[in-house]
Amino acid sequence: MGSVLVFGASGQLGQCLAHVAGERKMDELVFLPEAEANILNPAGLRQLFARYQPTYAINCAAYTAVDKAEDEVDLARQVNRDGVANLSTLCAEYDTTLIHVSTDFVFAGTGNQPLLETDETAPISVYGLTKLEGEQVIPAHTSRYFILRTSWLYSEYANNFVKTMLRFGRERDELRVIWDQIGTPTYAIDLAGCILTIIGTQSQQYGTYHYSNEGVTSWYDFAVDIFELSNTTVKTTPIRTAEYPTKATRPAYSVMDKTKAKTQLGVAIPHWRESLKVCISRLPAQ
Numbered sequence: 206m207g208s209v210l211v212f213g214a215s216g217q218l219g220q221c222l223a224h225v226a227g228e229r230k231m232d233e234l235v236f237l238p239e240a241e242a243n244i245l246n247p248a249g250l251r252q253l254f255a256r257y258q259p260t261y262a263i264n265c266a267a268y269t270a271v272d273k274a275e276d277e278v279d280l281a282r283q284v285n286r287d288g289v290a291n292l293s294t295l296c297a298e299y300d301t302t303l304i305h306v307s308t309d310f311v312f313a314g315t316g317n318q319p320l321l322e323t324d325e326t327a328p329i330s331v332y333g334l335t336k337l338e339g340e341q342v343i344p345a346h347t348s349r350y351f352i353l354r355t356s357w358l359y360s361e362y363a364n365n366f367v368k369t370m371l372r373f374g375r376e377r378d379e380l381r382v383i384w385d386q387i388g389t390p391t392y393a394i395d396l397a398g399c400i401l402t403i404i405g406t407q408s409q410q411y412g413t414y415h416y417s418n419e420g421v422t423s424w425y426d427f428a429v430d431i432f433e434l435s436n437t438t439v440k441t442t443p444i445r446t447a448e449y450p451t452k453a454t455r456p457a458y459s460v461m462d463k464t465k466a467k468t469q470l471g472v473a474i475p476h477w478r479e480s481l482k483v484c485i486s487r488l489p490a491q
């Protein structure tokens with residue numbers, strides 16, 4: 206096995222990949238934080254590809270500030286589209302398989318049935334639009350790619366909804382959380398495991414996949430379970446999206462169907478509540 210370059214290594218998913226690669230004793234991964242590999246710098250990227258001749262490139266680098274993206278359209282597009290194009294070009298040139306991560310926010314979220322990979326995309330936010338544009342540039346350069354669309358990532362690393370809720374639970378008397386946005390949380394450790402399974406099995410089932418944990422919930426119900434599993438007592442009130450105004454609009458329904466990932470990649474997917482228990486047990490008690 207040749208080397209595996211991980212871009213955006215200091216973000217949440219990058220750190221989860223380091224965790225799982227350590228557990229699986231996969232020492233071919235090279236973790237590249239933005240300071241060592243800016244995906245907007247083609248010359249710097251080229252030097253890395255020339256030096257490592259990677260078999261795989263995993264792209265965890267992204268502009269993920271959903272509300273801020275509404276005001277920083279150009280920057281979001283540069284990172285989420287142009288950076289992906291830079292990586293795809295080099296992957297084609299160096300015979301490198303690209304594993305890229307995308308989002309449920311490529312969908313409008315107006316339906317009520319689990320979304321298939323072939324369902325129509327229609328993003329309703331700048332973040333979602335630029336992530337879709339990133340998906341679309343890849344096949345123009347290479348056919349050896351995996352695009353994994355995931356949703357509601359959380360883990361013990363970096364900033365995420367679980368850690369925000371636990372902090373608010375300590376700091377506030379009452380929380381108001383949206384209950385009319387429905388989706389599935391994903392433990393980023395499980396997603397990292399899926400990515401490393403693709404590499405470990407040298408899968409050639411290229412294409413676009415949905416990968417979240419199993420099950421369905423709302424942000425409100427997710428918050429209630431976070432508090433229950435962490436023995437946190439805080440009044441939590443369900444509210445409608447309209448009562449929590451944000452700059453970006455989020456999909457109302459973004460549950461994804463994972464049949465393709467389970468059958469073609471052979472990955473087992475835990476239920477979100479089981480994975481949440483694992484994450485909470487690993488977070489330091491406050």
Ligand SMILES: NC(=O)C1=CN([C@@H]2O[C@H](COP(=O)(O)OP(=O)(O)OC[C@H]3O[C@@H](n4cnc5c(N)ncnc54)[C@H](OP(=O)(O)O)[C@@H]3O)[C@@H](O)[C@H]2O)C=CC1
Nearest residue numbers: 213215216217218239243244266267269306308355357358
């Ligand atoms: N977080 C979530 O809930 C979800 C995330 N996703 C997708 O999953 C992937 C991983 O997300 P996650 O780990 O949570 O996100 P993070 O925001 O935690 O990590 C993204 C990383 O990318 C880095 N980065 C930004 N710009 C560049 C650049 N030009 N060159 C190199 N690195 C850069 C960031 O560095 P810095 O912090 O220094 O800017 C950060 O370390 C992304 O593609 C995201 O779109 C999909 C669904 C849900």
Ligand SMILES: Cc1cn([C@H]2C[C@H](O)[C@@H](COP(=O)(O)OP(=O)(O)O[C@H]3O[C@@H](C)C(=O)[C@@H](O)[C@H]3O)O2)c(=O)[nH]c1=O
Nearest residue numbers: 269271308309310356357358366381382383424449455
């Ligand atoms: C903090 C907070 C959030 N919310 C709502 C707002 C929002 O609808 C939802 C989640 O809020 P957050 O800001 O944590 O997460 P958000 O940035 O919307 O999360 C998204 O990030 C991008 C990167 C993705 O790709 C998506 O899959 C999704 O995970 O919870 C409340 O209702 N009450 C609260 O106190």
